Amino acid sequence: MADYAKPPAGATLAITPFKAHVDEEKLQHFKTLLQLSPVGPAVFENTHAGNTYGITRDWLQNAKNTWLNDFDWRKHEDRINSYPNFKTSVQDPQGNTIDVHFLALFSENPHAVPIALFHGWPGSVCDFFDMLDLLRQKFSPADLPYHVVVPSLPGYAYSSLPPDVDYGIDLAAGAMHSLMMGLGFGSGYLVHGGDLGSFVSRIMALRYAECKGMHVNMMGAPALDENPPRSEDEKQALQRALEHIDTASGFMLQQGQRPATVGLALSASPLALLSWIGEKFLAWTDGDFPLDKILESVTLYWMTDTFPRTMYHSRGLAGAHDKPKIARTSVVSKMTALQLPYVEKPCGYSLFAKEIFPVPKTWADLSCRLVSFNQHAQGGHFPAMEKPRALLADVEAYVEKAWTADDSAK
Numbered sequence: 001m002a003d004y005a006k007p008p009a010g011a012t013l014a015i016t017p018f019k020a021h022v023d024e025e026k027l028q029h030f031k032t033l034l035q036l037s038p039v040g041p042a043v044f045e046n047t048h049a050g051n052t053y054g055i056t057r058d059w060l061q062n063a064k065n066t067w068l069n070d071f072d073w074r075k076h077e078d079r080i081n082s083y084p085n086f087k088t089s090v091q092d093p094q095g096n097t098i099d100v101h102f103l104a105l106f107s108e109n110p111h112a113v114p115i116a117l118f119h120g121w122p123g124s125v126c127d128f129f130d131m132l133d134l135l136r137q138k139f140s141p142a143d144l145p146y147h148v149v150v151p152s153l154p155g156y157a158y159s160s161l162p163p164d165v166d167y168g169i170d171l172a173a174g175a176m177h178s179l180m181m182g183l184g185f186g187s188g189y190l191v192h193g194g195d196l197g198s199f200v201s202r203i204m205a206l207r208y209a210e211c212k213g214m215h216v217n218m219m220g221a222p223a224l225d226e227n228p229p230r231s232e233d234e235k236q237a238l239q240r241a242l243e244h245i246d247t248a249s250g251f252m253l254q255q256g257q258r259p260a261t262v263g264l265a266l267s268a269s270p271l272a273l274l275s276w277i278g279e280k281f282l283a284w285t286d287g288d289f290p291l292d293k294i295l296e297s298v299t300l301y302w303m304t305d306t307f308p309r310t311m312y313h314s315r316g317l318a319g320a321h322d323k324p325k326i327a328r329t330s331v332v333s334k335m336t337a338l339q340l341p342y343v344e345k346p347c348g349y350s351l352f353a354k355e356i357f358p359v360p361k362t363w364a365d366l367s368c369r370l371v372s373f374n375q376h377a378q379g380g381h382f383p384a385m386e387k388p389r390a391l392l393a394d395v396e397a398y399v400e401k402a403w404t405a406d407d408s409a410k
Helices: 024-036 057-069 073-081 125-138 169-182 196-207 232-248 250-257 259-266 270-283 291-303 312-319 388-405
Strands: 085-091 097-105 113-118 146-151 189-193 211-216 343-352 368-376
Touching: 024 057, 024 270, 024 291, 057 270, 057 291, 073 125, 073 291, 085 169, 097 125, 097 169, 113 169, 113 196, 113 388, 125 146, 125 291, 125 388, 146 169, 169 196, 169 312, 189 196, 189 388, 196 211, 196 343, 211 368, 211 388, 250 259, 250 312, 259 270, 259 312, 270 291, 343 388, 368 388
Parallel strands: 113 146, 113 189, 189 211, 211 343, 343 368
Antiparallel strands: 085 097, 097 146
């Protein structure tokens, strides 16, 4: 592992090694709270309606039993620590200091391409473990063609968030840019993201010259009043997106409009947190998603008090009080969050079959300058965990095209 842990010679940040570890007292307190947390009573919605109204009571009861009796957080800490972990401090665009945690696979190759991988919500650096493992199997530190940086976004896991600042995605993106610059990548770097990470990636590609392009697995859409759906793919994509907005996006409004209440409520019980987050993993993935991966993500959130610090993105996308009121019944208004500024730099896009906002290539072409695209018959909203081999292949193909598409990034 140590061979991948040497930062580039041009790094200017004070970088310190980091080891994930929760005190035994907190771990035991978590287990006690989980043991004492009751599974709610059986009602029609959680017993006889499938997943129509959320998770089922049987799933939650089984998950609780597994969490209590079979899940070993220490093993998951060992996996986190199997990668080079670091912490450093950076400044965001408003001058706030953010203590950033990140994983990295640094290369000894002088021509290695720097690329940052950004997780989404309710994700974490855990999303990319399988992809990092594939890279370590494929390349030694001497021939690794990339410097791979996997940060915990501000407020997530081991990265801090100023408690007295009305934070936003734009500030988070600026902090991530400061990280990449401080690691010595001032001559250029690329970014990849899904979910929230796709928004962070787009902001960085739009605002910072050193960011030479983005690859995403959740794509922006064009303005639908100017580009109404014409092809069958576009009509089906819009139908899927609107169905998600109409039937499964209430959580975003709640987190955006009442984040204080939601954050405090879900910080009171690990079982409540599992119910809220676990439902998203089950609903947004393609097929059976491993319970162990869900428990890993939720436990990291619980042990690091992450959840209440993550809802700034919800306020920005769905619930900000300072945004003008618009007609909620309008198709255009419903899709506003995905109608994003055009990115002229080289971009890549992986479209997975069960993505909740499945933007077709024809619309993606109107959202950015695509140099690579791949459509997959399987996989959902979390492809880094669901289909890591396929996503990694797409990212590598994108890097090969994007790094030569911009002469300044050679």
